Amino acid sequence: MLKIALRSLLNRRLTVALAVLTVALSVLLLVGVERLRSEARSSFANTVSGTDLIVGARTGSVQLLLYSVFRVGNATNNIDWDSYQKLAQDRRVAWTIPVSLGDSHHGFAVLGTTGDYFKYLRYSENSALQFNQGVPFSKTNDAVLGANVATKMSYRLGQNIVLTHGSGEGAMSEHTDQPFTIIGILAPTGTPVDDTVHVSLDGLTAIHEGWESGSASLLSSTGVLAADQDRALPPPSSITAFYVGLKSRTAIFSYQRAVNQYADESLMAIMPGVALSELWQLMRIAEQALTVVSGFVLVIGLMGMLTALLTGLNERRREMAILRSVGARAWQIFALVMGETLLLVSAGITTGIALLYAMLLACRPILREVYSLNIAIAAPSTTEWLLMGLTLLAGCLIAALPAWRAYRMSLSDGLSPH
Amino acid sequence: MLIELADVQFTWRGAKHATLDMPQFSLAAGERLFLHGPSGSGKSTLLSLLTGIHLPQRGEIRILGQNLAALSNTARDHFRADHIGYVFQQFNLLSYLSVLDNVLLSCQFSRIRRERAQAFSGSTKAQALHLLDRLDLTPYLERPVSALSVGQQQRVALARALIGAPEILIADEPTSALDAERRAAFIQLLFECAHEHNTAVLMVSHDPQLAAAFDRSVSLASLNRCSVEAENA
Numbered sequence: 001m002l003k004i005a006l007r008s009l010l011n012r013r014l015t016v017a018l019a020v021l022t023v024a025l026s027v028l029l030l031v032g033v034e035r036l037r038s039e040a041r042s043s044f045a046n047t048v049s050g051t052d053l054i055v056g057a058r059t060g061s062v063q064l065l066l067y068s069v070f071r072v073g074n075a076t077n078n079i080d081w082d083s084y085q086k087l088a089q090d091r092r093v094a095w096t097i098p099v100s101l102g103d104s105h106h107g108f109a110v111l112g113t114t115g116d117y118f119k120y121l122r123y124s125e126n127s128a129l130q131f132n133q134g135v136p137f138s139k140t141n142d143a144v145l146g147a148n149v150a151t152k153m154s155y156r157l158g159q160n161i162v163l164t165h166g167s168g169e170g171a172m173s174e175h176t177d178q179p180f181t182i183i184g185i186l187a188p189t190g191t192p193v194d195d196t197v198h199v200s201l202d203g204l205t206a207i208h209e210g211w212e213s214g215s216a217s218l219l220s221s222t223g224v225l226a227a228d229q230d231r232a233l234p235p236p237s238s239i240t241a242f243y244v245g246l247k248s249r250t251a252i253f254s255y256q257r258a259v260n261q262y263a264d265e266s267l268m269a270i271m272p273g274v275a276l277s278e279l280w281q282l283m284r285i286a287e288q289a290l291t292v293v294s295g296f297v298l299v300i301g302l303m304g305m306l307t308a309l310l311t312g313l314n315e316r317r318r319e320m321a322i323l324r325s326v327g328a329r330a331w332q333i334f335a336l337v338m339g340e341t342l343l344l345v346s347a348g349i350t351t352g353i354a355l356l357y358a359m360l361l362a363c364r365p366i367l368r369e370v371y372s373l374n375i376a377i378a379a380p381s382t383t384e385w386l387l388m389g390l391t392l393l394a395g396c397l398i399a400a401l402p403a404w405r406a407y408r409m410s411l412s413d414g415l416s417p418h
Numbered sequence: 419m420l421i422e423l424a425d426v427q428f429t430w431r432g433a434k435h436a437t438l439d440m441p442q443f444s445l446a447a448g449e450r451l452f453l454h455g456p457s458g459s460g461k462s463t464l465l466s467l468l469t470g471i472h473l474p475q476r477g478e479i480r481i482l483g484q485n486l487a488a489l490s491n492t493a494r495d496h497f498r499a500d501h502i503g504y505v506f507q508q509f510n511l512l513s514y515l516s517v518l519d520n521v522l523l524s525c526q527f528s529r530i531r532r533e534r535a536q537a538f539s540g541s542t543k544a545q546a547l548h549l550l551d552r553l554d555l556t557p558y559l560e561r562p563v564s565a566l567s568v569g570q571q572q573r574v575a576l577a578r579a580l581i582g583a584p585e586i587l588i589a590d591e592p593t594s595a596l597d598a599e600r601r602a603a604f605i606q607l608l609f610e611c612a613h614e615h616n617t618a619v620l621m622v623s624h625d626p627q628l629a630a631a632f633d634r635s636v637s638l639a640s641l642n643r644c645s646v647e648a649e650n651a
Contacts, residue, residue, distance in 0.1 A: 001526070004515070011514030318509050324471065325506070326578070327499020327527035329492050414471030415504065415590075416462040 001332065005340050008319065015312060016344060019305040023348025026301030027391055028355045030294040031384050035356065037287055038383070039375045041280065044070075046374065047191040048272035050122030052252055055079065055087065055259050056241035058266040062282065065275040068099055068241040070192050071109040075101065078238035083264055088242065090258065092251040095120045097243040100204055100236065103175075104167035108149045110197045112204035112236075118144075120245055123191045124374070133157055134184030137200050140233065143180035144198040147188035148369060157182055163197070163207060175207040190374020205236045244269070298391060302398050305348075309341060309402040313409070320410045333410040338403035345395030349388050353380065419480075420586055420618050421445040421468065426477035428463055437463045438474070439643040443636075445586070450609065450619040452629045455638030461622050464638070465590055468620075469502055470494035482585060499528035503579030503617065507591040510575030511563045518559060521546040521577045524584075531582020538583065549577040552611055568595045569604065576608055583615035591623050605631055 009016050048054075048069055056064040057077030066072040088096040097120055100112035111117075118129050118136045134157050137144050145155060155161070160179040180199060188194055246255060252271065259269035280287075320333055328336075360375055367373040380388070423443040429436040438460045445451055455461040466472045467479060470486045471494075479486045482501060486494055498504075503524065511520045525532040525542045532542055539545035550556060553573040558566055566574065572592055579587050589608070593601040605621075605628060612619050621632070629635035 003519075004512075007514040007519075008512075319512060322506070322510065322512055322523075324495075325469070325498075325504040326524045327495055329495040331492070411471075414466040415469060415506070416466065 001336065002339075004323075005336055005343070008316075008336075009340055009343065012312060015308050019308045019344050020348045020351055022301045022304045023345055023391075023395075024351035024355060026294075026298040027349050027352025027388070028359075030298050030391070031353065031380070031387055032356050032359070033290050033294045034381075034384055034387060035360070035375075037290070038381060040373060041276075043190060043373050043375075044276055044279075045273070046124040047193075048276075049124060050120075050126055050245065051243045051272055052246045052249060053244040053256060053259070053269040054241060054272055054275075055244060055267055055269045058268045061268070061270040061275045062279050064241065064268065064270055065272060065279065067101065068243075069272065071101065071111075071196070075240045078240055079242070079267060080238050080265055081235050083262065083267065084239055084242055087259060087262065087267075088244075090255065092246050092248070092255050093244060094247045095245045097121060098201060098239045099241045099243065100201055100238075101240045102167065103163045103165060103204065103207075105149075105161060105163050105197045106153060107167075108146070108195050108197050109167065109192075110163050110199060110204075112199050112201045112239075114201060117198065121193070121243070123189045123193065127189070129189065129193065130187040132185045132187045134182070137183055137198065137203070139183075140200060140202045140206050141178060141180045142183040142200065142203070144184035144186060145182055146186055146192075146194040146196045146198070148194040149197055150182075150185045151369070155182055155185070157185065161197070163199075178207045188368065190368055201236050201239070202233050205233050209233075298394070301348075302345075302391075302394055305341075305344060306398050306401065309337075309344075310405065313337070313402055313406055316406075317409060317413055320406060321413055321415050324410055324413075325415050328410075330407055330410050334403045334407040337406040338399045341399030341402060342392070342395055345392055345399070348395075349391055353388070419444050420447050420449075420482060421620070422478075422480040424478050426467065426474045426479060428467060428472065428474045430463075436475075436644050438467070440464070440477075440641050441643070443641055445618055445620055447585070448613075448616060448618050450612070450631075450633045451621070452632035452635040453620065453622045453638050454624070454626050454629060454635060455622055456624045459638040460642045460644060461590070461638060464642075465588060465622065468588065469498050469504065471498075496528070499524070500530040501585050503581075503584040503587045505572070505575045505579050505587070505589040505592045508568060508571070508595040510578070511566075511571055513563050515563070516559070517550065517555065517561065517563060517566070517574055518543070518546055520563065520574055521550065521581055524578050524581050528582060531584060533582075535582040542581070546577065546581055549581055549611065550574070552614075553577055553607060569600050572596065572604060573607070576604075576611065580611050580615050580617060584617060587612055587617045587619045589619065589621040592621065593623070593628065594625070601625075601628065602631075 054064060054068050056068055057075060057079060059076050063073060067075050084098060095116055097117050098113055101109060103110040115136050121129055132147065134144070143161060149155065159182050161182060162179050163175045165173045165175060180203065186193065244255070246252060256269040256271070259267050323333065357377065360377055364375055367375055421444055423440055426438065426440045427436050428438040467474055468481070470489070473487055481497070484497065486497070489497060512523070515523070522542055525535055535542045535545035539548050550559065553576060555570060555573055555577070558570055563571065572595070593604050596604055608619065609631070
């Protein structure tokens, strides 16, 4: 009976192939959306692994997370250098990474920090930053590039780059007087680090000397300041935010409280994981809409298959009559059509998943470079298995319709099909 | 008697009048019976009753002594597979199966016929090949079914109907798609093969010219009291 079903399907290979493709594409969309959603989440979560708290000026926790980690949006306020010093020397603190943002380079964010950035920042499952070439910055005008910056701009070690004051469309004035030298290029991480130009805090202080008014003063534009490379620099007056690693995770809440109640200025400390889940809450409606749409596409796909099957059934009355004449039971006809449909749906699911993996493999480099989305080629998750199971179940329900019709037809037609 | 009908009456669902009202009909073992029936004489209805696809509302049909009404739907399907070979007017074959697999189809649904074919030739395949050879089809074994002529297709159908030596062969206008010359030859071959397997032949046709070759010829109209009614099926 299975052989008959397979041969019969093979005989109608064009219709069958199209039906399988319809289901495959819907499954591809459904599972693909789920995969991208979860990968985007884990990619975001990977960005801040190992950091216990992020401290910034008081604002929304999602906003603080977005600008301090993902370079999205701007800080409303800075942290005073003295406040940072005080909080960084707390006995519960193991390390801190100060972060100073605001400048840019050809659309890439410029981040001022200290050598601790390369020492303590972790991404993915506790991976440290690796240098593809070169070393961390040590001098005032050294710069370390993220992997994407280097590839997209085709930069090499030793090249000089000029930073732009401010960021975005309005960023026009360039710090041409004090170029930076590329001294290191980081390995790709699939996080915003790849799209960042890293310089020392001193470097940022140096290029902003004489810019206190917001634009270049005579002192800086004439190159007087730049001429003195090894001049003593004052500590920066403020930073944008800092990442905190604590000696013990049990101290998170007490340290967070200490920051939130800090008397000299209004600061806040956020746990990256908690802020991320708040962000997901915001995104939920969009995610749900996407899921609903792909669910509907699946329904449409199954409907398309159903149409093809029902149309084909009329042409198969002769086939059913022959089978009945040699003694096939009516329920076997039911099982034949049911089995066929389930086979189609299963083939559709398998093809869809195969397509998904093929596409993931093909698009991985693009997703990584353009969207900094690092996608792992892993086995389907529980949710994805569930989606496939649901598709098969929907297939079962849908299969029952042509199967029932074939059953009724084989009973009423008997050996005289119309 | 292989087939015995008594006072059978059948009305299609939704029809006002009975399509078949048959006081008596029988077929003896090994008999070759020609049933002459133009369309409208209740031919399809009678065949669907004899093969146990439908049950009469009244009366009794016994095949090999078994009252069909006493069997469940599934048991009647079983019974048909075991004891009746069936040849359609045309389009007898599943186009996606090979010639051999089309013949072996009968053995797939009946253990009795499988066992008889094995007893006869050692294996079902050997028996199928023997029948196909007997019907001059050996050169066509590898051909796709659609490449066979109508006459060849009918002969494949005959092999399928006879494999495993069922007691009864029912042929519904098996020659209507053949030209006059081939008709006689087909029926001759049908008789020879049926005789070899000791199978009785019940052939229904609107063409009375074929009647001469048969042991007995009956007009369906004379058996069916409702024959004036147009057939429903």
